[in-house]
Structures are given as C-alpha cells and as structure tokens.
Amino acid sequence: MVDLGWGNEKASKFVTNVGLITTDGPDGPDIMAAEWTYYVSWSPALITVHLSGGKAGKATARNIVASEEFGVSIAAEGQNVLSSIAGGSHGADVDKMAVIKEMGFEFYKGKHIKPMLVKGAAINAECHLKEIVEVGDHTMFIGEVMEIEAHADKKPLAYSFGKYYGLGEQIQKPEQDVLDKIEQLKAKHAKKK
Numbered sequence: 001m002v003d004l005g006w007g008n009e010k011a012s013k014f015v016t017n018v019g020l021i022t023t024d025g026p027d028g029p030d031i032m033a034a035e036w037t038y039y040v041s042w043s044p045a046l047i048t049v050h051l052s053g054g055k056a057g058k059a060t061a062r063n064i065v066a067s068e069e070f071g072v073s074i075a076a077e078g079q080n081v082l083s084s085i086a087g088g089s090h091g092a093d094v095d096k097m098a099v100i101k102e103m104g105f106e107f108y109k110g111k112h113i114k115p116m117l118v119k120g121a122a123i124n125a126e127c128h129l130k131e132i133v134e135v136g137d138h139t140m141f142i143g144e145v146m147e148i149e150a151h152a153d154k155k156p157l158a159y160s161f162g163k164y165y166g167l168g169e170q171i172q173k174p175e176q177d178v179l180d181k182i183e184q185l186k187a188k189h190a191k192k193k
C-alpha cells in the first residue's frame with residue numbers, strides 16, 4: 001500500500017485552490033483553510049470539502065454535522081495571511097474569526113446560511129450539507145450550492161505542496177497547424193465501428 005501522507009514529495013505536483021470554510025455550530029463561528037475543496041457536479045451544483053480527523057475531529061466537522069451548512073470562500077491572491085490563520089490553529093482553541101477581523105479582513109452575511117462569508121474572496125458559495133462520505137482517511141462533506149458569487153476582479157490563490165502561488169501567464173491552446181495535425185492523426189487512428 002502506498003502512503004501519500006502530508007508533506008510527501010510524490011504529491012508535490014498537485015495544485016489546488018484554498019477553500020476558506022466557514023461554519024457556525026457547537027464550536028461557535030469558525031473558519032478553516034481546506035486545499036481539498038472541489039467543485040464536483042454542475043446540476044445540482046455540488047462542492048466537496050475533505051477533512052482529516054473524521055466527523056468529530058475538527059471544529060469545522062463538528063459544526064457542519066450539527067448545523068448541516070457551511071460557507072466556501074475561495075481565497076483570492078492577497079488572502080494568504082487569512083488562509084494561514086484559518087489553517088494554523090483549531091477552532092476549539094482560538095476564535096479565529098476574531099483574529100482575522102483584527103488583522104483587517106472582513107466577513108459578510110450570506111442569504112441562505114448562518115456562517116459568514118469572506119469579503120474579497122474570488123468565489124463565495126453558500127452550501128447546505130447533502131451527504132457525508134468517508135473516503136480513505138478523509139471525510140468528504142458534500143455541499144449543495146444554494147447561492148454562489150464569483151468576483152471577476154479577484155484572482156484565486158493557488159496552493160501546491162505547502163506554498164502559495166499566483167496564477168501565472170496564460171498558456172495558449174495549440175496553434176491551428178497543430179490542431180490540423182491532431183485532426184489528421186485522429187482520422188488516421190479512428191476506431192472502426
């Protein structure tokens with residue numbers, strides 16, 4: 001069995017967003033950073049968040065289990081400090097929302113859920129819990145999106161192997177002559193039916 005535990009170099013080429021997951025429940029208003037935040041279905045629109053520690057491990061998990069809702073704010077460039085606070089301590093020990101506010105960041109109230117959302121994020125989504133699924137050593141919280149806003153002027157923060165990045169230059173799709181060549185090869189290797 002292969003172990004790709006935290007910090008394993010073989011996982012170093014994965015690039016993700018940073019989801020700032022906001023919740024409100026028995027542990028009080030809370031926020032955590034989750035690089036394993038994915039958009040997995042168009043209709044219904046579903047976002048998954050994958051947490052270590054099981055259903056009772058993290059304050060975020062306990063809050064979602066109890067309240068059946070959570071906010072997903074996709075961190076924008078410039079929110080790396082906020083992400084480090086959200087991911088750097090446990091909601092059971094520290095009121096991270098208060099720390100983040102004192103660092104000058106702001107939250108706002110959404111339309112459908114109690115947890116606040118992060119102002120200035122690249123995307124803000126309000127989710128109702130649809131299902132909890134155990135996936136290997138992580139617990140997947142599947143949220144149905146009730147409301148979502150994307151902010152064209154905000155670029156998402158990228159995260160890879162423990163480091164933050166900005167999105168670089170756009171890489172162009174293949175030129176027409178390369179596309180023509182691909183079409184010729186597809187015709188040559190078409191499967192007979």
Ligand SMILES: Cc1cc2nc3c(=O)[nH]c(=O)nc-3n(C[C@H](O)[C@H](O)[C@H](O)COP(=O)(O)O)c2cc1C
Nearest residue numbers: 032033034035036051052058059060087089090091
């Ligand atoms: C950038 C970043 C990404 C993280 N991604 C995840 C993740 O995807 N899943 C996870 O379980 N923990 C992740 N963490 C760790 C949690 O944010 C951390 O355990 C946090 O203290 C949990 O907060 P809570 O106890 O208030 O829920 C990440 C931390 C950072 C800094």
